[in-house]
Amino acid sequence: MFRIKDEYLNDLETNPWKRFRNRTIRVIVSPYHLMKSIFMVTGAIFWILAIVALISTFTLLESLPHFEDKGFEQAKQSAVKSVEEHLSQSPSALKSYQWISIDKINRELLYAIVMSEDGDFFNHQGIDYDALISALGENIKRREWSYGASTITQQTVKNIYFENNKTLYRKLKELLVTKRLEKALSKNEILELYLNIIEFGPDIYGIHAASEYYFKAKPSQLNAAQGAFLAVLMPSPRKYHFTIYQNQYLAKRHKRKYRRILQDMRFKEYISPIQYDKYMKWSFF
Incomplete structure (x- = not known):
């Protein structure tokens, strides 16, 4: 059975750059991982924009005059x-x-x-x-x-x-x-x-x-x-x-x-x- 040398495993654990490079290669190679990453990024951007829009709208509406009480x-x-x-x-x-x-x-x-x-x-x-x-x-x-x-x-x-x-x-x-x-x-x-x-x-x-x-x-x-x-x-x-x-x-x-x-x-x-x-x-x- 093929086994990864212990020296290589130790190197991955101590070298963050190699871990990042290997993970990036896997994402590029796998369409599933690529699409998943895209949806995660765009989804996060969408929700951030939605929250900002919601807060802005609420702030605008509250800043305008209300007439329910004294009319x-x-x-x-x-x-x-x-x-x-x-x-x-x-x-x-x-x-x-x-x-x-x-x-x-x-x-x-x-x-x-x-x-x-x-x-x-x-x-x-x-x-x-x-x-x-x-x-x-x-x-x-x-x-x-x-x-x-x-x-x-x-x-x-x-x-x-x-x-x-x-x-x-x-x-x-x-x-x-x-x-x-x-x-x-x-x-x-x-x-x-x-x-x-x-x-x-x-x-x-x-x-x-x-x-x-x-x-x-x-x-x-x-x-x-x-x-x-x-x-x-x-x-x-x-x-x-x-x-x-x-x-x-x-x-x-x-x-x-x-x-x-x-x-x-x-x-x-x-x-x-x-x-x-x-x-x-x-x-x-």
Whole structure:
């Protein structure tokens, strides 16, 4: 019978390099050992990555606002704080800022803003997926994050909780908080938050300040025409405060938007045909 010399066995025991070399040769020679080694390495990598992903996801979810306990009051406190931060350099505007409940806002004014910003606000669950996919395609085409397709709920979340930096990661966080907000609050509560944090011009935040500044009236006294005018200012409130309000000039695209808002309101019977004809002749200057 063939026997390995004792000197050779002793050499293997005292020489780690030879043991490693012989083991490596056996792995290379045997397909079974090779596949087993590969699966062990890749499996370990997979589980490490899975654990890291799980921890990262949990950390992200826990870092985002929750609304289960205080709900609307918690969101309102955060909203007021965000406005106060914007007005920190303007003591007079901060002092005059006033939160107003939704039942003290004229119905026509309210629906004019909704028709301008998010016509399906009362029907969707916080996210317009069709518009979001279209915007994503447009952003990829332009190679920049320029279109957000944000609903009123998303705009509310963005303005209260996130900086205005346009990144995909920020958008993901915004979507997660949007779903939480829609689940915890009613549509009227979300709309109240929104109408109290919108910017309508330099240091003009909230529908109360806008009503007083532009029309010397309370939000309960404004009609659909005045609401549509405020809605025209909203995309670029500081810029349009100068070009539209101070220069008293409505460009053709602004007139088209104003007309579209009133048409949508008439179509959904928020105003009557008689009111529509009256508001189309409304003069702001």
